[in-house]
Amino acid sequence: xxxxxxxxxxxxxxxxxxxxxxxxxxxxxxxxxxxxxxxxxxxxxxxxxxxxxxxxxxxxxxxxxxxxxxxxxxxxxxxxxxxxxxxxxxxxxxxxxxxxxxxxxxxxxxxxxxxxxxxxxxxxxxxxxxxxxxxxxxxxxxxxxxxxxxxxxxxxxxxxxxxxxxxxxxxxxxxxxxxxxxxxxxxxxxxxxxxxxxxxxxxxxxxxxxxxxxxxxxxxxxxxxxxxxxxxxxxxxxxxxxxxxxxxxxxxxxxxxxxxxxxxxxxxxxxxxxxxxxxxxxxxxxxxxxxxxxxxxxxxxxxxxxxxxxxxxxxxxxxxxxxxxxxxxxxxxxxxxxxxxxxxxxxxxxxxxxxxxxxxxxxxxxxxxxxxxxxxxxxxxxxxxxxxxxxxxxxxxxxxxxxxxxxxxxxxxxxxxxxxxxxxxxxxxxxxxxxxxxxxxxxxxxxxxxxxxxxxxxxxxxxxxxx
Amino acid sequence: xxxxxxxxxxxxxxxxxxxxxxxxxxxxxxxxxxxxxxxxxxxxxxxxxxxxxxxxxxxxxxxxxxxxxxxxxxxxxxxxxxxxxxxxxxxxxxxxxxxxxxxxxxxxxxxxxxxxxxxxxxxxxxxxxxxxxxxxxxxxxxxxxxxxxxxxxxxxxxxxxxxxxxxxxxxxxxxxxxxxxxxxxxxxxxxxxxxxxxxxxxxxxxxxxxxxxxxxxxxxxxxxxxxxxxxxxxxxxxxxxxxxxxxxxxxxxxxxxxxxxxxxxxxxxxxxxxxxxxxxxxxxxxxxxxxxxxxxxxxxxxxxxxxxxxxxxxxxxxxxxxxxxxxxxxxxxxxxxxxxxxxxxxxxxxxxxxxxxxxxxxxxxxxxxxxxxxxxxxxxxxxxxx
Amino acid sequence: xxxxxxxxxxxxxxxxxxxxxxxxxxxxxxxxxxxxxxxxxxxxxxxxxxxxxxxxxxxxxxxxxxxxxxxxxxxxxxxxxxxxxxxxxxxxxxxxxxxxx
Numbered sequence: 038x039x040x041x042x043x044x045x046x047x048x049x050x051x052x053x054x055x056x057x058x059x060x061x062x063x064x065x066x067x068x069x070x071x072x073x074x075x076x077x078x079x080x081x082x083x084x085x086x087x088x089x090x091x092x093x094x095x096x097x098x099x100x101x102x103x104x105x106x107x108x109x110x111x112x113x114x115x116x117x118x119x120x121x122x123x124x125x126x127x128x129x130x131x132x133x134x135x136x137x138x139x140x141x142x143x144x145x146x147x148x149x150x151x152x153x154x155x156x157x158x159x160x161x162x163x164x165x166x167x168x169x170x171x172x173x174x175x176x177x178x179x180x181x182x183x184x185x186x187x188x189x190x191x192x193x194x195x196x197x198x199x200x201x202x203x204x205x206x207x208x209x210x211x212x213x214x215x216x217x218x219x220x221x222x223x224x225x226x227x228x229x230x231x232x233x234x235x236x237x238x239x240x241x242x243x244x245x246x247x248x249x250x251x252x253x254x255x256x257x258x259x260x261x262x263x264x265x266x267x268x269x270x271x272x273x274x275x276x277x278x279x280x281x282x283x284x285x286x287x288x289x290x291x292x293x294x295x296x297x298x299x300x301x302x303x304x305x306x307x308x309x310x311x312x313x314x315x316x317x318x319x320x321x322x323x324x325x326x327x328x329x330x331x332x333x334x335x336x337x338x339x340x341x342x343x344x345x346x347x348x349x350x351x352x353x354x355x356x357x358x359x360x361x362x363x364x365x366x367x368x369x370x371x372x373x374x375x376x377x378x379x380x381x382x383x384x385x386x387x388x389x390x391x392x393x394x395x396x397x398x399x400x401x402x403x404x405x406x407x408x409x410x411x412x413x414x415x416x417x418x419x420x421x422x423x424x425x426x427x428x429x430x431x432x433x434x435x436x437x438x439x440x441x442x443x444x445x446x447x448x449x450x451x452x453x454x455x456x457x458x459x460x461x462x463x464x465x466x467x468x469x470x471x472x473x474x475x476x477x478x479x480x481x482x483x484x485x486x487x488x489x490x491x492x493x494x495x496x497x498x499x500x501x502x503x504x
Numbered sequence: 505x506x507x508x509x510x511x512x513x514x515x516x517x518x519x520x521x522x523x524x525x526x527x528x529x530x531x532x533x534x535x536x537x538x539x540x541x542x543x544x545x546x547x548x549x550x551x552x553x554x555x556x557x558x559x560x561x562x563x564x565x566x567x568x569x570x571x572x573x574x575x576x577x578x579x580x581x582x583x584x585x586x587x588x589x590x591x592x593x594x595x596x597x598x599x600x601x602x603x604x605x606x607x608x609x610x611x612x613x614x615x616x617x618x619x620x621x622x623x624x625x626x627x628x629x630x631x632x633x634x635x636x637x638x639x640x641x642x643x644x645x646x647x648x649x650x651x652x653x654x655x656x657x658x659x660x661x662x663x664x665x666x667x668x669x670x671x672x673x674x675x676x677x678x679x680x681x682x683x684x685x686x687x688x689x690x691x692x693x694x695x696x697x698x699x700x701x702x703x704x705x706x707x708x709x710x711x712x713x714x715x716x717x718x719x720x721x722x723x724x725x726x727x728x729x730x731x732x733x734x735x736x737x738x739x740x741x742x743x744x745x746x747x748x749x750x751x752x753x754x755x756x757x758x759x760x761x762x763x764x765x766x767x768x769x770x771x772x773x774x775x776x777x778x779x780x781x782x783x784x785x786x787x788x789x790x791x792x793x794x795x796x797x798x799x800x801x802x803x804x805x806x807x808x809x810x811x812x813x814x815x816x817x818x819x820x821x822x823x824x825x826x827x828x829x830x831x832x833x834x835x836x837x838x839x840x841x842x843x844x845x846x847x848x849x850x851x852x853x854x855x856x857x858x859x860x861x862x863x864x865x866x867x868x869x870x871x872x873x874x875x876x877x878x879x880x881x882x883x884x885x886x887x888x889x890x
Numbered sequence: 891x892x893x894x895x896x897x898x899x900x901x902x903x904x905x906x907x908x909x910x911x912x913x914x915x916x917x918x919x920x921x922x923x924x925x926x927x928x929x930x931x932x933x934x935x936x937x938x939x940x941x942x943x944x945x946x947x948x949x950x951x952x953x954x955x956x957x958x959x960x961x962x963x964x965x966x967x968x969x970x971x972x973x974x975x976x977x978x979x980x981x982x983x984x985x986x987x988x989x990x991x
Contacts, residue, residue: 071950073971078949085918092897128788143791156951166954168932168944169891175948178968183923184898189891210895273942274931292891311786418946419953421938434672436551436683443558443664446767451743451814451953451964483789486950487743487812487964494799496792743964744937744984768937768984812964 041067041117042368044133044146046124046306049077050350051342051357052152053107058361060114062370067144068111069122069135075111077154078174079350080104082181093184096209098202100350101181107354125484127310131337134483134496141492148337148364151307152357155300155343158322158403159456160195161410164269165296166418169276173297177203186212189292192278194218194267197401200297201249208256216259216289218280220298220404223263232396239393261287265404269294298403301459302344308481310335316473319398320347321408322459323478330363331356339364352390355383408463416464417457419450424464431468438462438479451487454479515698515707517680519543521865522699522708524687524722527557528663528851529843530714531670531681532858535591538677540866545706546679547699549686549718550785553667556716557851559819561739561761561773562663563752564852567602567655568618570828571625572876573853578629579872580856584659590855592676593669596662598766601641601751603633605804606651611756615653629655644748644805653756660752660763663851670854687715690725692837710865711840717822718784719830719844723879726837730882731825732845736778736787736818738794742811744768749805760800770811772801775848778818787818821848831857831877833864841865842879892927904974915972922948922955922967925978933957933967934981956981 043059045052048070056068076083083104086093094102111118119137126134133144157172164170173193179185186207193200193214204214236243253260261282270277270288277290301322304314312333313326324346325333332339341360342353362380365371410416412425422445427435430444438454438461441447447461448454454461458479466476484493521537523530526548534544548554564584566577588594606612615632622630633652638645641654671681682703690711691698699706713722720732745768753762759774776797779788794816802808824830824845834840841864843857850857856872863870900916907913908930915924922945925933932942934956945955948968955967958979967978 071969090897093895126789126791134791156949157947166941166943166946168942171945172947175945178948179892179923179926180895183919183927184895185892185923185927186895187891188893212893212895274944418943419936421936421941434668440551440664443553443662443668449815451812451956452951453814455951456947482815482817483791484813484816487814487953490742490798490802490811490813491809493740493791493795493813493816494802496795746984810963 038132038143038145039067040145041065042146043067043148043150043364044069044131044144045150045152047077047152047154047342048072048075048111048118048120049079049152049154049342049353050104050107051154051353052077052150053111054354054357055150055152055341055361056116057107057110057114058358059365060116062361062365064365064368064370065117067117067119067146069119069124069133071121071123073120075108075118075120076104078178080108081178084108086181090184093180096206097181098206123486124306125486125488127306129310129335136488136492139492141488141496143496148339148367150360150364151338151340151344152342153303153306153344154353155347156303156455158298158301159460160296160298160407161414161416161424161460162267162269162296162407163411163414164271164275166415167269167271168274169271169292170269170294170296173200173203173295174300176293176295177206180206180210186210187293188212190215190290191293191295192216192218192289192291193295193297194220194278194280195297196221196403197297197299198246198397199300200295201246201253203295204258205249205252208253208258213256213258214295215291216261217253218261218264218267218278218289220264220267221262221400222404225400225402229396229400232399236393236396239389242393266406298407299401300343300347302346303455304344304478305453305455305481305485307333307340307344308478309483309485310338312338314478317346319395321403323473331360332363348391348394352387355387355390359383359387408460409467410460416460417445417447417450419452420446422447422457424460427461427464428468431465435465436469437465437476441465442479448479453481453485514704516704517545518707519545519680520708521545521710521712522697522706523547523712523714524699525714525716525719525844526552526671526681526683527555527714527716528553528667528670528854529716529857530712531667531674532854533712533714533843533861534679534681534858535670535674535677536858536862537865538674538679540862542865544674544679545708546674546681547685547687547701547706548681548683551683552671552681553664556819556821557667557854558664559817560663560851561763561771562596562660562851563602563761563763564597564659564661565602565655565752565849566629566658566852567604567653568754569849571621572828572873574622574625574627575872576853576856578627580853581657583855584661584852587855591669591673593665593672595666595669597659598661599657599659602655602658602754603638603641603751604653604754604756605638605642605645605649606756607649607804608757609650612651614756615651619653629657631656641751642749642753644807646804646806649804658752666854687722695839697839709839712861713840713842713844715844716846717820719822719842723830723842726834726840728834728836728879730830730845730879732822734780734784735821735823735848736780737773737775737821737848738778738789738797738816738818739771739773740794740798740813740816741772742770743814745770745807745811748807753804755800755804758800759797760804762801762805769814770808772797774800780820785820787820789816789818821846823847829853829877830879831860832874832879835878835880891929894927904972906972906974906976906978908978909980917972919972920948920968921957921959921970921972921976921978924972925967932980935983937983940983
């Protein structure tokens, strides 16, 4: 079996920054990433866009263009970068199994850095499984990777910075949304107001937000605020979005509906490794418990980037460097004093990046009917389990997400609970009247993604570390 | 939640019967005791069915049982075929043939000898299959398979659903099940048991050890330690496949347990083992070993070469040196009984073992032979100190 | 439902086959994007109720873009790039059930 000082999973800002830091320290680094090109979701397609698509580069903005520096650093660093690698198991003794080009192999690492980022929070509303309903992130991926924009009416619905950013980008691309249907309640502005002074330290983010809002308003994009009771219309594909607004029900015809309610940490790997997790009440998600150097409760395993809590791409990059310094130290490649000296300005930069989060987290708190949808709404898309059936199972003694698997097959489909994990936990907690920490989360089993049986069968016996 | 704040000295509750372990056996004994009018408390360290009872392969199998287990297994099978009458839930039970496939002439000889042994003991449920008969039961079997051995009246069930159904039935009849409550030790005085837990103590006249892989700890509290080994049989489940197999399938020459569920997914196990962690409550897979299980499945059913694995896991089972469970009275302590160490084949026996123990508890000897399962067979127990 | 913005249009193209029909695509396209640009409709139907599904997340998370590629079922269309001559079919219900409809 191959081995390395450090395995990094994920080639977004955190993983790229960590790889650069660790390679510079002389560590042997394997960087595994499921995509074919570096950048993660945030800088997706950056190399191709920079080289070939100036128009796209300009409309995606300077924050996106910043990813080119990280990608270039990777190409110049002595890092064993393995794109197209789907990691499907990691054991606590840090043996990683991954599938690449139709073949699975093992890799033993002394340290593991998980930089697998965030997932979009699922938005379970009536009709959200219909073709034509996508996440806002999905629409942005089409723009970044493939240069695609909708040529049919599009409605963007939900809340969060990404939703506004995409609206601006589509506007610049000549494909503005037919409407923005925003779910931020009026009272959220009041409760968010107290976080403004602190957020002013990160004034650049605030100015950016103001600019987006002005651009969209100027362009006359219809913007419905304080909307509730969102429902996708259509029988076998989306035909429109209905919602309550200002005391009446509105319906906007659209063939593509982009939904967004922020992003949440992707905890599949840290759950698989049985790292300790905590419930983050302000971001309404579970995240792994991390120490000052971003190490988890499992020896040798660290997390950098949004996988440890949502702080954005710039923070992810600083975290990647910070975690990288500490791993280099633990590999005896960096004295502690030098590690601490280099870390100090990074910690300061990270703190600045975090100042805007309380404001965003309060303002863009997902609405209750998205966190805990109505009975008729499908929550587990794979196995088509409705919220009502989950509540019914709780009344029959189902006490947590793992029991829900056994009762309902909820979370047992190919997505492995990535989509339904949080709503299922929220629904069970609400129905039982207990805290999310008491309810917990799915136990994650390998393979992390469905794996052809013959790929497992092909693993040679001489790979077994237990023998 | 007040239980956690009470002093460990106070008694939380009193019952006729205290059961340690909320698996299939603990819930079954609770149900059968409750049906006899006894008050029952079950303490379960995690949640009901969390370990082997909830995550095993769900085989309801008489085929291939050790001769000593056959009478119990036959009696259990009768209950399984009318399981709804007992627990008001079908437990996902499906009657299906259990088939052991012969891949070589040597396999055929092994199976023929086995069939002869079973017949010699007066049973006729295991029947040899020739090449043609094998294919009529298993149309999708690989060409190289030349015969088999079948027990036609067996089946499979949903293990978690079954354990949960026994739990609910027990509760309906008045048993109390306390989850997330760890048994820590036993005191015995004035002919009663005091079961100490992290929530406080329970008082009872009778004690039942259904602690599964951890049953050895309870036996040690009763001064009768046994050589039990925790093992972690591995399993995998695939995505949905078109219907191709209506039997539960094993192999004569290599470990395999194979079944297609009603929803089309295929569960493959068979006993290749992962590793139990140092705390004894978690498991680690050994993928190169599990790879052999995957390869075996694809060898015997070529359609599996196109299957996709959705999940792999390992449960924790308690294995005894002779692969037979411990069932019956304590050798040291009056009014204590055991049912643990089922060595990875206890699920099918759950319904009958609970019934047997409940009968023993009310002083009824029953007519099923249990000598082979006596805890004293390990010869380590001390003289009766009670 | 989608169109390519100007700077993403390449002069040369490749051909993929979807349900027996030829579709124009560009090297580097994800299969999901190549199908979305041609209004491919549902990518699959669910094994539970037969409901139609199309890509939701496009980042490998939701598995609603599963299709059969060159005879292999359960491929995530959003995670693979198009290849000239690629044969793609909708996945109906459980993988491996032949689509004769």
